[in-house]
Amino acid sequence: MLGRLYERENCSAARALELVGERWSLLIIRNAVFAGMTRFSDFERRLGIAPNVLAKRLEGFVAAGLMEERPDGYALTRKGRELGTVIVALTEWGDRWAAPDGPPILFTHDDCGGTVHLTTTCDGCGDAPDIAEIVANPGPGADPDRLPGRAS
Known part of the structure; x- marks a missing residue:
């Protein structure tokens, strides 16, 4: 997604950022995981994202195995759903450092x-x-x- 690879990096975080390191990417995943969105038009309308940007992100997610394209929209794979924990972690950090009025949403256990x-x-x-x-x-x-700290 970032348009370049991190050949000098031997790091899973860098590899993950290659897939979801652009700001729209995690918002699309967030809406798929926690709002159950699957349709292109729902992502486009809810996020206010340009259709060409959305199409590129969704195509990348399908190519990376994060989503599957189906006749009724885009379905998260297990690999894609597991990014929900990243969203929760990023949200908790944002609640602590970027939400002066308190958390805008809370993640709760459905049971x-x-x-x-x-x-x-x-x-x-x-x-x-x-x-x-x-x-x-x-x-x-x-x-x-x-390894980190070594010149290449």
Whole structure:
């Protein structure tokens, strides 16, 4: 979606941004996940997005396996639906830092009505560490020649 690849980056965040790193992309996904939108005209009207921009984003989502084109519109795949957690995380950050009057929407659990929050937990000890306590280490997909801090 960004029009270029991150060849110098060996990073899943950079790869994800290639798919959904343009502002309209996450808004389209948000409306598909949480408002159940599937039709081109609904996205266009609700978001106020230009039809050519919307068509390009939806085509990219289909090509990336985030959505499937169907006769009645666009359906999220599991891969696309899982971006809902990204929307929740980004919204929580926005509620904290960019919503002076409080959260404009709340994500709630359909079964019980409780408010849903995302947390980061350690699978070793179960703690919820502060971001300052989290370090990035090379994983199994790391390219040793392209680790952060190394000149390429």
